[in-house]
Amino acid sequence: MAHLVFVEITALGVQSIAHAKRLGHEVTLLRSPLYDFVTPPAERARAEELADRTIHSDDLQDAGPLLGLLREHGIGPGDVHAVLSTLSLCVLSAARLAERIGARGTPYEAVAAARDKGRCREVLRETGVPSLGFAVVTTLPQALAAAADIGYPVVIKPVSGVGKAVTSIVEDADGLRAHFAAAAEELRAMQPGLAAELDERYIVEELAVGELYSVEVAADGERFTPLVAVGRKMGRDNPVLELGCTVPSGLPSAEEAELGAYAARVCEVLGLDLGIFHVEVMRTAKGFRLVEANPRISGGSLPDSVRMATDHNVFEILVDLFLGAPAPAHPLPWRRAASHTFLAAAQDAVVPQDLPADWFEEFRPRLHSGWVRAEPGAQLRAMNGNFDTFGMIRVVGEDADRAAEEVAAVRRDIEKRLGFALTAVAESRGTLPAADQARGDG
Numbered sequence: 076m077a078h079l080v081f082v083e084i085t086a087l088g089v090q091s092i093a094h095a096k097r098l099g100h101e102v103t104l105l106r107s108p109l110y111d112f113v114t115p116p117a118e119r120a121r122a123e124e125l126a127d128r129t130i131h132s133d134d135l136q137d138a139g140p141l142l143g144l145l146r147e148h149g150i151g152p153g154d155v156h157a158v159l160s161t162l163s164l165c166v167l168s169a170a171r172l173a174e175r176i177g178a179r180g181t182p183y184e185a186v187a188a189a190r191d192k193g194r195c196r197e198v199l200r201e202t203g204v205p206s207l208g209f210a211v212v213t214t215l216p217q218a219l220a221a222a223a224d225i226g227y228p229v230v231i232k233p234v235s236g237v238g239k240a241v242t243s244i245v246e247d248a249d250g251l252r253a254h255f256a257a258a259a260e261e262l263r264a265m266q267p268g269l270a271a272e273l274d275e276r277y278i279v280e281e282l283a284v285g286e287l288y289s290v291e292v293a294a295d296g297e298r299f300t301p302l303v304a305v306g307r308k309m310g311r312d313n314p315v316l317e318l319g320c321t322v323p324s325g326l327p328s329a330e331e332a333e334l335g336a337y338a339a340r341v342c343e344v345l346g347l348d349l350g351i352f353h354v355e356v357m358r359t360a361k362g363f364r365l366v367e368a369n370p371r372i373s374g375g376s377l378p379d380s381v382r383m384a385t386d387h388n389v390f391e392i393l394v395d396l397f398l399g400a401p402a403p404a405h406p407l408p409w410r411r412a413a414s415h416t417f418l419a420a421a422q423d424a425v426v427p428q429d430l431p432a433d434w435f436e437e438f439r440p441r442l443h444s445g446w447v448r449a450e451p452g453a454q455l456r457a458m459n460g461n462f463d464t465f466g467m468i469r470v471v472g473e474d475a476d477r478a479a480e481e482v483a484a485v486r487r488d489i490e491k492r493l494g495f496a497l498t499a500v501a502e503s504r505g506t507l508p509a510a511d512q513a514r515g516d517g
């Protein structure tokens with residue numbers, strides 16, 4: 076029997092604790108109210124119920140006090156087999172703790188390099204992996220100089236940002252000025268657990284134009300396997316916003332293999348050699364280009380869509396990897412398609428008072444699965460990032476395009492029923508220039 080320490084948990088990540096318990100292992104869960112905003116109460120309760128013990132602390136970032144807490148519960152460094160986290164805000168802490176106690180974990184240096192978007196691009200440059208132009212800045216004048224050098228449009232985002240915090244695509248110098256002007260207010264309104272991640276550094280990046288994909292890469296210390304590639308739905312009016320995924324990716328198999336190899340190579344050069352990593356990649360006219368290498372498994376609803384499409388549970392694979400199992404040798408074959416879309420308000424909105432409390436139920440027969448948190452009268456915030464969604468809808472079927480179309484149709488009907496605009500999904504597929512569409516033939 077092994078002892079696994081989880082630093083926080085995500086809603087779907089509870090499946091990893093459940094798997095570890097089914098296998099008969101001991102699980103300690105470290106939790107902090109700072110991250111309550113990420114995981115609904117029912118899932119948190121379920122995680123605590125499954126774990127052998129939950130240790131609460133206001134600070135999960137400092138390894139010293141965490142070691143002390145473990146000791147108070149009779150857990151010494153030698154007792155712990157592995158430390159992991161499914162939550163982006165806690166992966167660095169999990170890696171640090173693993174290193175401090177000599178347990179299995181994702182290497183701290185690698186997590187730190189990936190979490191620092193500037194350092195990450197430096198590593199790609201040093202190792203010859205195709206990447207995007209970038210500069211790390213702390214002030215508006217530096218950002219203006221960097222953007223002039225890179226060429227507009229550019230993306231500006233916090234070096235260690237998550238969840239689309241303070242991220243803008245800007246067309247010109249005024250856009251950068253507006254970004255810095257709005258940033259102060261956004262930082263003030265931010266959840267403390269998220270704000271703690273950020274410092275004064277921003278990365279200014281070349282804008283990658285094309286279709287967005289993500290790849291879950293599994294690594295066991297030696298082998299890097301792209302487990303699954305998925306197509307990402309971006310916001311129509313603000314492509315920074317993430318609105319769901321479709322599995323499988325819809326790419327021709329040769330290109331999907333190229334995408335998988337690229338994402339695996341990114342993890343390899345960063346040294347992310349134990350765990351599952353969520354690598355976001357744009358398919359541009361020049362080829363695949365990294366958007367972000369997340370040193371943790373996918374969040375959101377994607378792991379469940381992958382399970383529905385492949386009959387494999389990535390959280391189980393994650394736990395197995397930390398227990399010492401080899402990474403799967405090949406990508407997970409898919410058996411059907413799954414497409415999910417997040418529901419979010421385009422502008423601040425109120426759910427009509429006269430809707431029945433169970434208004435969402437009329438849409439269920441057309442869905443495989445989904446949820447909403449939008450009771451009649453509820454105030455909804457305009458979508459600004461991942462944490463502003465109020466629901467998710469999913470269709471599972473034989474064909475990826477059809478599943479995506481069906482879920483889009485339900486989204487439109489929900490929008491009509493609610494009577495206000497939902498954040499619209501870009502019709503992004505097939506938008507590359509025709510010459511490039513034939514790239515694979517060259």
Ligand SMILES: Nc1ncnc2c1ncn2[C@@H]1O[C@H](COP(=O)(O)OP(=O)(O)OP(=O)(O)O)[C@@H](O)[C@H]1O
Pocket residue numbers: 163207230232236237238239240242280281282283284287309314315316317355357366367369461
């Ligand atoms: N250089 C870029 N070119 C084009 N689009 C980009 C670029 N950088 C970021 N984006 C867009 O902005 C989104 C957010 O960027 P990024 O993934 O780096 O931030 P994040 O806040 O870490 O996101 P999350 O934590 O939700 O994955 C991306 O999903 C992508 O749509």
Ligand SMILES: [Mg+2]
Pocket residue numbers: 355367
């Ligand atoms: Mg991202």
